[in-house]
Amino acid sequence: MKHLFLLRHAKSSWEDPTLADNERPLSPLGETQAAAIAAGLQHRSVFAGTVYASPAVRTQQTLAELSRALPGLALKSRAHNAPALYNVEANAIMRWLVHENPSAERITLVGHNPALEQLAQQLAPKATTKLPTLGMLHLTLPIERWEEVETLKTGGELIDRLTPLDASYALFKRKRSSSPKLKKALKNKSLPKRLQTILQHRYSLVRSLEPGVIAGEDPEFLHQYRVNLRRSRAVAEAVRAVIKVPKLKKALKRIKKRAQATSELRDLDVFLLEVSDTPDLPNLGVPLRQWLRDAAHQRHQTLCEELANEAYQDDMQRWQTLIDSKAFARALATLxxxxxxxxxxxxxxxxxxxxxxxxxxxxxxxxxxxxxxxxxxxxxxxxxxxxxxxxxxxxxxxxxxxxxxxxxxxxxxxxxxxxxxxxxxxxxxxxxxxxxxxxxxxxxxxxxxxxxxxxxxx
Structure with a gap:
């Protein structure tokens, strides 16, 4: 079994139109992306094996920024220069892999789209393989030698992915800021219309926060996911306390269950921060922090399994169907x-x-x-x-x-x-x-x- 990590370069700059494509540098956003995702890539052992990188300036600067964020890895000096990765065709990269036939069990390719996306699609056709800037895909391949990759038609599996937007709530929030603001959407709306809009907005936000919750790199994703689930439930419970709404009671039970699934993990995150900020625990601090991290990790795994469960998807779909329905709008109109x-x-x-x-x-x-x-x-x-x-x-x-x-x-x-x-x-x-x-x-x-x-x- 071989492990292949595909890592696209960070966001590049188009400011200077006179530069050749391979000379374009990173943009300020690209540098921010590298700082935001570096720890998450290290946690996933993306750089534990042999690293190959395209010679393009934006790719080399991506490595430099990641190396700066992860000084213990000496990443920039360890990475092998691989001109074949400055390519738009997956087949060319496959031929290079066959020729190179690395001995490492794990290799990381730092390169470009569309070649990396195409490579992932060919090796793991059942997987969703969108790869935004500085996105990472981790594939396992049922081969003994890398030269077998060209004849591998099926069997590759995408087992993990990470993007800067999933690793950093600050970047996620920055991206979301370009979406229509809730305040603007609520302006001049009647009370019933306003409540329905609030619930629809929070539903959309909950779903978009899920990848960050699953990634588990930034606890703010869990906090915001929990807050928006609970506020959705709060608005609906307040409405139900005043008027009768068909099917709302059963839907609320499902939403309550989903919010409760985050409770212990949130409590552990809060306590871990407090322990870390308490200096007078020279003998207790280390074992207690480790115990809390282990407990949080266990509960995070359980939560991820729930989010991937078909029952969760069904519950969320039912909730969306209810809050979008004409029957719900008619009931709200009586409020x-x-x-x-x-x-x-x-x-x-x-x-x-x-x-x-x-x-x-x-x-x-x-x-x-x-x-x-x-x-x-x-x-x-x-x-x-x-x-x-x-x-x-x-x-x-x-x-x-x-x-x-x-x-x-x-x-x-x-x-x-x-x-x-x-x-x-x-x-x-x-x-x-x-x-x-x-x-x-x-x-x-x-x-x-x-x-x-x-x-x-x-």
Whole structure:
């Protein structure tokens, strides 16, 4: 079995029309792409084998930028110059591979389209093989020697791919910024039309975030994916609290399930950041961070399997069909501001009743229920943000406080699980006990702050 990595050069510049094609340099965006994707390529062992690169300036500069981002690999000096890769035909590259017949089990070709895309299509015809600038495709080939590649008609498999847009949320966001803005799409629309547009926009965003979630290089993809799923559910639940909408209850259960699948991974990411920012853990920090990374990796794999599952695709398709349907639009058309205000008032009264029952000794579950009530209130108020802008500002610090308390609850549970599963020396055990007591103290302080909150109702 051989491993073939196909890596297209980064984005090049067309500023100087007098330059020959092979002399064109990278653009500033190309340099940014290299910095964004370098770590992801290293994680996937793209440069673990023999590297061959086209002599074109943009390809050599791509290697230089990647080498700068990955100084330990000496990538620029290791790469072999391969003029055959400055080519537009896949067959020419195949003939070169046959002639070259490298001894390495893994090779990486840094070159150009359309040749690299065509090569991937020929070797793994069942795979989707689009290759944007600085995109990577990882193929496995059932051959013993590279000279057999020319006679390989089928059997190659695409097992991984990565693009700069999937590795970096900042680049993804930059690309999305050229799309129509939600605010502009909502301008001058009635309440029913606005709600349907919001749900359709969030659906589109969730689907476009999925490759970044699967790549797992930038945790912001998971955060935004989770936020948009939860906000979609929040808008729909708020609507359902006010009016009857056919098939919405069942669809909401599916969306809730998909959002819940991200919960533990998000909690682990947050806790890992906090542990990394805590300096006073000389003996505990390393094993705890590794344990959290392992737990996050396991849950990320599970999430990726779910996203690739046919049931997930069916659920998301049903959700899109519902929010695009005329029946949904007709149901929304019956929604009035008075109905929303009536339900909002009832939810505020319920929240204030829960708050009045709290004491500094109340169990964590009681504060968790209060947090959920605040979220439901916010979701309703956000159906008409202009009318409730002041109220929403007042609600935000309350939700943040309750969210921080919940984070502490979850983090203490993770620490207990870590202590049960990990043998520790006495010095690390002492640090764990001290830090755990610190977190409990902070949590108790937050509990007392919650008990001192004023009612929401005027």
């Amino acid at each position: 009035t501001p008075k109905q929303i205000e009536r339900v909002l008032k009832a939810r505020i009264a319920q929240h204030d009743a829960l708050l009045a029952e709290l004491t500094p000794d109340s169990p964590s579950e009681a504060l968790h229920e209060l947090r959920k009530s605040v979220k439901r209130i916010r979701y309703l108020a956000e159906l008409m943000p202009e009318q409730h802008s002041g109220f929403l500002k007042r609600l935000k610090p309350r939700q943040t406080l309750l969210g921080n308390f919940q984070d502490r609850t979850v983090q203490l549970a993770w620490l207990d699980a870590f202590a049960r599963e990990t043998p520790l020396p006495d010095t690390a055990k002492a640090e764990l006990h001290t830090w755990r007591q610190t977190l409990i103290g902070r949590q108790q302080h937050q509990r007392e702050q919650v008990c001192q909150l004023a009612p929401l109702a005027p």
